[in-house]
Amino acid sequence: MTEREAYTISSLELHLFFLRIMKEHAFFLSAGSTPVNADFSRGALRFKQQFETLLSRAINLGNGIVRPEILKSCEIVTGCTLTAEQQTESLTGIPINKKLTHMEESMNASCSPNVTIELSHHVKQLNQQTLILLNGFLRFQESIVEHVQSCRMFTSNYPTLIDHILREAIYYRDSLMALDNENCNQNMHHKADETFWNRIMMEHALFMRGLLDPAENKLIVQANTFAETYAELLDMATEKVCDCEEAATEPLDTLAETEKFRDFKQTATIGLTECEIRSIILPLLSDHILREANHYLRLLRMQNCN
Numbered sequence: 001m002t003e004r005e006a007y008t009i010s011s012l013e014l015h016l017f018f019l020r021i022m023k024e025h026a027f028f029l030s031a032g033s034t035p036v037n038a039d040f041s042r043g044a045l046r047f048k049q050q051f052e053t054l055l056s057r058a059i060n061l062g063n064g065i066v067r068p069e070i071l072k073s074c075e076i077v078t079g080c081t082l083t084a085e086q087q088t089e090s091l092t093g094i095p096i097n098k099k100l101t102h103m104e105e106s107m108n109a110s111c112s113p114n115v116t117i118e119l120s121h122h123v124k125q126l127n128q129q130t131l132i133l134l135n136g137f138l139r140f141q142e143s144i145v146e147h148v149q150s151c152r153m154f155t156s157n158y159p160t161l162i163d164h165i166l167r168e169a170i171y172y173r174d175s176l177m178a179l180d181n182e183n184c185n186q187n188m189h190h191k192a193d194e195t196f197w198n199r200i201m202m203e204h205a206l207f208m209r210g211l212l213d214p215a216e217n218k219l220i221v222q223a224n225t226f227a228e229t230y231a232e233l234l235d236m237a238t239e240k241v242c243d244c245e246e247a248a249t250e251p252l253d254t255l256a257e258t259e260k261f262r263d264f265k266q267t268a269t270i271g272l273t274e275c276e277i278r279s280i281i282l283p284l285l286s287d288h289i290l291r292e293a294n295h296y297l298r299l300l301r302m303q304n305c306n
Contacts, residue, residue: 023051032157202230213278
């Protein structure tokens with residue numbers, strides 16, 4: 001595979017995962033706003049619509065181009081995504097472009113895609129437009145963080161959650177910039193990736209623990225156990241020295257714990273969509289963090305194979 005082909009495919013795969021994540025972050029920011037902060041809510045919805053526009057382009061460009069493992073990983077959509085969107089739209093009154101989900105469910109993959117020069121040019125344009133939008137979204141989120149931390153804004157989103165989605169936007173931007181600097185090695189910076197994603201998983205567990213109804217004690221205890229496990233994994237990923245033997249065995253532990261956490265999230269998502277779990281968790285938020293676990297699992301499995 002040439003560098004141009006690797007750049008094109010890697011860019012599209014990155015967009016298919018993260019553009020949906022970003023549009024949902026904007027949705028959650030809007031849904032968590034109060035009437036007095038209507039300007040921020042409308043601003044978040046404008047970003048949501050712009051991310052949806054770019055995601056539609058990424059789907060069209062990536063159809064028949066992305067690798068089979070990307071579509072099989074359930075990091076783009078899960079079996080619960082459409083139901084979660086329908087229910088969340090009904091619960092919040094905020095419109096969701098469900099056509100994108102249907103488009104993603106119908107996508108085809110390829111082991112030997114035809115990556116034309118014209119396609120690479122379109123993807124380069126998409127990357128540049130996404131970077132511009134991401135930089136604006138980062139400034140918008142930083143403004144929200146500033147208002148919340150100075151007690152000038154109330155939101156139903158935890159301050160830690162707002163910081164959490166801000167870091168994910170930065171990670172997306174940095175990953176995209178690395179690709180645009182022609183660094184298409186998807187196996188680079190494993191330690192940094194583990195540090196980043198272990199923290200993300202830890203915070204997911206903390207959010208779930210805090211958003212479950214107090215009566216859901218069994219699920220709260222399970223979520224807290226996962227939070228403690230990822231806190232330990234985060235310390236290991238942060239502090240470990242470059243030791244080949246240790247590096248060869250540790251990802252297996254992370255992989256096993258992430259598979260367990262993915263299963264917990266999947267059960268929770270089904271329970272929420274079937275109205276069997278009491279919480280203040282929007283169904284789409286549960287499906288959202290399930291997809292992030294699926295994404296991390298694919299990265300861990302890829303790392304373990306190299």
